[in-house]
Amino acid sequence: MARKTARPGRTLVVFFLGLAISYGLVALGGAWKPALGLDLQGGTRITLTATGNPTPENLKEAANIIDQRVNGSGVSEAEVTTQGNQYIVVEIPGESRRDLVETVKRQAQLRFRLVACSTRDASCGGAPATDPGAGVTTQPTPSASPSAKASQKPKSSGKNRAPFLLDGKKKAGSSASPSASPSDSASSTPSATPAPDGGDLVGDPLKWKDNPDAASVAAYNKFQCPTDGSAPIVEDDSSKPLITCDDQGIKYLLSAAMIEGTDLKSASAQIPSNQVNWVVSLAFNGTGTDEFTKISKALYGTQDQFAVVLDGQVLSAPTMNGLITNGQAQIEGNFTESTAQSLATSLKYGALPIAFDKNGTSVETVGPSLAGDQLSAGITAGIAGLILVMLYCLVYYRGLGLVVIASLLVAGATTYSMVLLLSKGAGFTLSLPGIAGLIVAVGITADSFIVFFERIRDEMRDGKSMRVAVEAGWVRARNTCLAADSISLLAAVVLYIFAAGVVKGFAFALGLSTVIDLAIFFWFTHPMVSLLARRPFFNKGHKLSGLDAENLGIDRITVGGRA
Incomplete structure (x- = not known):
């Protein structure tokens, strides 16, 4: 039955x-x-203009990365297309959101560098910082995984801004590329002699930060931060020292990069337990973990700082108050849910293979089709x-x-x-x-x-x-x-x-x-x-x-x- x-x-x-x-x-x-989708309610159209002469392969790769950023879940109906040899058009349904626009335009070049000098210091070359910044690493506890925490100000968003570069092995005059405005870069350094000290230490950031070459220090002293919180627009080279600023106008002389964005295994936005603020959690691969362990051992117990640099701008320069060896880090600061998600998404889906013209980017509101x-x-x-x-x-x-x-x-x-x-x-x-x-x-x-x-x-x-x-x-x-x-x-x-x-x-x-x-x-x-x-x-x-x-x-x- x-x-x-x-x-x-x-x-x-x-x-x-x-x-x-x-x-x-x-x-x-x-x-x-x-x-509703773009065809039913309209939305925002962002047109990005690539600089130089990118190959069709690089343009397509960049479009794929942007598509993953804005439409990673596959259900938000964002459309990303290429036009010609220089343009990427992104159409996002709904009201215009600043965080999505920033997510699209962000270059997402993440690097960890050591701080040799900053305007927080009274001197240069490893002197203790009088104000190391809001974000500092916390002492590991048995109940929680240790993590390096870096502070971010509200406006910390990459905008294709590359840093001011120096080559510690070259003349200062050939390293500092002046821009049209004195506030956008340092003026040419008058010295025409090779760096008398520190020049051969560029490849060893842990030693170079305590003894930066004179040419780099001279260029740093002449450099002025832009008044609008942006960074100078020059080529970013991870193998060279870097002069740049954060969005609060604090100036930094940084070592060559010790950790690259390619060493990042994952990135996610979350609220840690027993906390109320959003953070961006990072996990490094084996190479990144090894390098971060070196940084931790070198800076632990000192007031020396390392810098988290995104697209040539310092997000944070924390000190190391704990010995971190597991490759887990957190970027913390005045995040909202949307800004934390935006940054995590950009980092998770990688850096764009091409750069975009800042003045060639247009954002417009479109109606439903x-x-x-x-x-x-x-x-x-x-x-x-x-x-x-x-x-x-x-x-x-x-x-x-x-x-x-x-x-x-x-x-x-x-x-x-x-x-x-x-x-x-x-x-x-x-x-x-x-x-x-x-x-x-x-x-x-x-x-x-x-x-x-x-x-x-x-x-x-x-x-x-x-x-x-x-x-x-x-x-x-x-x-x-x-x-x-x-x-x-x-x-x-x-x-x-x-x-x-x-x-x-x-x-x-x-x-x-x-x-x-x-x-x-x-x-x-x-x-x-x-x-x-x-x-x-x-x-x-x-x-x-x-x-x-x-x-x-x-x-x-x-x-x-x-x-």
Whole structure:
């Protein structure tokens, strides 16, 4: 005998409790409208102009990195395209957000250097800092992994600003490249003789920081920080010392880089336990861990500083108050969630292989590509089609058609709550292809009902009562629907993995709707039909139930039934 459903009423209560919880989370998020894609609500278009003559391969690689940054999850519907040999166009749906614009433009060259001089110091060459900065490393504790913490000011965002460079082995005059404005770089150093000291130590930053060459110190003394918080625009060479500033106008003479961004294994934005401020956590690979261990051992117990430099600008210059050997670090400061996520995303997806012209970058607001009347017409057509499906089910299945209508309405409510939650939590944006994916899934949901109902009718034609036919038909219909939905889900997954742009949105919406269809089928439709089978209106074959003898093509309805 077919196994009967145990307590279908309890299953329905648990299902609706879960639906109520999902809408409770939506209420906590405070967003009752889904985020719309660029084609439905417009957004921001950013046009980047590459400097020099980049190869098509470098331009495409840069576009791929930017696409990962702004559309890493594949559901935010950002579009990144190349135009010609110099332009990358990024279109981001929604209101203009400064952090996303910065994420797109950021070069993401992260380097760790040692501080030889800074305007925080009274002298140069390893003198104790009178004010080492807000971010300092914390003493490791047994309960938490030790981490190096670096402070960041609110405006710490890379803007393709490269540092002022020095070569400790060359003449100061050939190393310092003056710019048009005295405030943008140092003037040429009058010395024409090689560095008398420290010049041969450039390759050993740990020794050079305590004995920087005279040419570098002279250029540092002549250098003036830009008044707008930016860094001089010259070529960044990690093998040479560096003169640059932070966004507060503090000047630094830094060693050659000890750790490169390529030594970064992961980057994430988070709020550490027992803290309330956002930080960017970094994890280095083996090479980066070894180098950071050297820095930690050399600076531990001193007031010497190291600098975290992003795109030629100092994010922070902390001291080392703990011996850090596990390659775990944290950049901390006045982060908000968006700025921390922006920085972590830029670092995680790597540095761009090309640079962009700061003056050639344009940001503009664009309107939706679909007119409002077209969108309204599409929605009206979708609603009309859904009503026709419901009317057909009512005419053909009569009383059982009410289950179809109820299931479709519950599926719609569940889908809407999931779209709202994903819009808030994962950046999902609903575009026209995404809407198409949701509408296609309605057909999948209707197919599940038809298969189930037809199985029930077949079992009743074999002489079983409705209560027995529901359970026997469920076993057969369940396997069929699982196979069909598995194929649809597999197609959505493959399309999501190998597609790009808005096609990913279609695949994501199709997969989401397919999963919701399974949930509705198992936890709403089946228990609902099981409850109705206990009602005389259905199990005795009323003419309006859709299960009467005439409609089934049999002589009479079996009430007692047999297995």
